Amino acid sequence: MNYLLRVLVTAASFWVAVWLLPGMEVMTDSGAPDTGETVIALLIVSVIFGVVNSIVRPIVSLLSLPITCITLGLFTLIINAAMLALTVWLTSFLPMYVVIDSFFWTAILAALIISVVSTIMNWLVSSVTS
Template identity: 50%
Template sequence: MGSFIVRVLINGLALWIASWLLEGLEISSSATEKAAANAGITEGADAAGIVLAYLFIGLIFGVVNAFVRPLVKILSLPVTILTLGLFTIIINAAMLYLTAWLSSFTPVHLTIDSFFWTAILASIIISIISLVAGLIPGARKR
């Protein structure tokens, strides 16, 4: 259970960095903004709401990667072998796009403006950050 929580935190951090670097990737929460405006609180509630929004999208992304990605990787194994593993980037972008679609049914939304460029670049950034964070002792279950 602790390993899953660490993965959600890493996913949230990776999504935050990717959305900071790429203009076409955005996470927004209408419920948090409305609640903060109604309460008259702007600074602390807004920051907490943003952090929770990234963690929520990180949770959705982790669930998608845990359940859908293995099936897609098995089904696309011949194409992945033919492209010498480069098709894995497309699979990662598709998982990010699936996360964006699933988040459209929640109060927190992940929006990607272009599947090809933004999703591909975001998947590369998220993969690199996850790889680096996986090297941290205790972040990976042994």
């Protein structure tokens, strides 16, 4: 149940990022998706994002620890954007995927939005379920 809530929170965070950023959108092989396809695509992307964050992110965070310390933790935002870019690349092989037009600023802003919205929603969900 806890995992399902995390997937839903991450999917909602992705939806907010797609809604706010003009350079990020959900696509299908047949073009622009309808509402049901968008929801399914966001759920799939959030599961893949969770897998990437649980497998790849710890390794990247450990290897980039010196530069993260030098930048006082700001490099973590670049790591988040890289994990988002890896997720976008991995989902590009699926029939439903997320597209980011220009990597650097759109990915940085999307990673920031996803992090903030996920944190707020996780806090709200944990306070309601407790």
